[in-house]
Amino acid sequence: MNIKHKILASLLITSFSISATASTSTAIDDSNVASLKTEFMQTQKALGFTEKEVQQFLDKANYNQGVIDAMTRPWEAKPWHQYYPIFLTDKRLNAGVAFWKKHEATVKRAAKEFGVDPEIIIAIIGIETFYGGYMGNYPVVDALYTLGFYYPARATFFRKELSNLQTLIEDEKLDINNLKGSYAGAMGFGQFIPSSYRHYSVDFDHDGRRDLLNSPVDAIGSVANYFHQHGWQAGAPVALPLTVTGEFPADVKIWSGEKLNYKISDILSPSVSLAESIDLDISQPALVVNLEQQDKHEYWLGLKNFYVITRYNRSPLYAMAVYQFSQQLKHAHDGH
Missing domain, CATH: 1.10.530.10 (Lysozyme)
Structure with missing residues (x-):
């Protein structure tokens, strides 16, 4: 990956708000982390996981300082005239038209079934990951673990996402060792965080799996469903x-x-x-x-x-x- 592509990859937009005034992390001592892990253990056991399963899950995770650094430098803090040129480019537009034409029937079906304008579906996937080109290089479990236990500003939110990740991995048979995403734990063509993946993804190619990591068809249907569930009005002005x-x-x-x-x-x-x-x-x-x-x-x-x-x-x-x-x-x- 060349330097330009690395920069673009670092600009992945996640499917939740990153405040333009994100607080920097304050130190959490080891005793606090231990307490939070005990609480997390109890939460997961209440969901049906055994203590051994939860411990094995946590043992897969590692602290990543790069995740904290990225969270405290949100690109949305830039003024518009510096922000939009990152995304509104001829290269992305050409890739978007090609992606749309390649998946024309799928996009048409998703737009009709979920009542969402097709160009919005294509725009989201393009802005998020350049049509699957830049899905993120952070181990998802590391990102959510780091933010859930070492980022006080939004630790509660990210521990919930870490909890959702364990359930998601079991439900969708995902490989935790090779699950990569953004610094905030978003993954796949549409950059869904675990809770969104669980609640809004659909098996749009009807192969028995909701695969947002490898199936653009599932991604198209899932993005459309997300907008449908949040009240999109087809044909209405934006x-x-x-x-x-x-x-x-x-x-x-x-x-x-x-x-x-x-x-x-x-x-x-x-x-x-x-x-x-x-x-x-x-x-x-x-x-x-x-x-x-x-x-x-x-x-x-x-x-x-x-x-x-x-x-x-x-x-x-x-x-x-x-x-x-x-x-x-x-x-x-x-x-x-």
């Missing part, structure tokens, strides 16, 4: 550019991860309007995204479908990159 006169109104908060508290009618005003006229139900929920360009701020109105993309990754920059890439894909695919 995000619309805004025209702002003067400063953006101080009484409208830029979206930062919270639930949809505004309606479109709360956002539009004499100084904030749609850049292009479109018929909209202004009573529907919405949010405002601020994209930092080099010489200006660019504002967008995010609708329900935009919010659904953020269920895959909480970053508004990620969601906007997925949306804009999906539009490039649709144009290029339909043009062919």
Whole structure:
């Protein structure tokens, strides 16, 4: 793998939020780790694992400082004008169109069965792993073990994922010794963390396994199911550019991860309007995204479908990159 590919591989986006202000890890002493492992042991035994099975599972894991370092340097902290060029490239677009055409029937079936626009499915897999090209080189068990026991900021969350991993390995007959993924324990074409793998993956090629690591067909169906389960509305708008006169109104908060508290009618005003006229139900929920360009701020109105993309990754920059890439894909695919 050349240097460029190594850099791209390090930019894998996981299917959960990595805060742009992620806290750095504070030290956990050995006694605390021992206590957490005892708690983990009891949790796993309650799920039906024996003490020996849990211990053998933990014995496979190793602390990885690189995981901690990566968690404290989130790429979503970059301004938009530095973020989007990482993902919106001609190379990724060409690969996306080729992947779409290769799996045309599967994508069409997934879009119809789950009610998800096909370009969104293709965009997610492209942004996440360059269509399976960069799935991550971290042992998944090491990543989740390290974060679950040595990363206080989100240790509880990652111990739950470590717990899900043990169940997932047993259910799907995965090889723990060769299970690689992102620094946050996400794996496969769509970078599903263990809980998402367990709850949203589907056997879309009907071979008796839900294989997101080797089967692009299962990955396509699983990404579509994930969006379906989170409320995607096929054919509905995702995000619309805004025209702002003067400063953006101080009484409208830029979206930062919270639930949809505004309606479109709360956002539009004499100084904030749609850049292009479109018929909209202004009573529907919405949010405002601020994209930092080099010489200006660019504002967008995010609708329900935009919010659904953020269920895959909480970053508004990620969601906007997925949306804009999906539009490039649709144009290029339909043009062919």
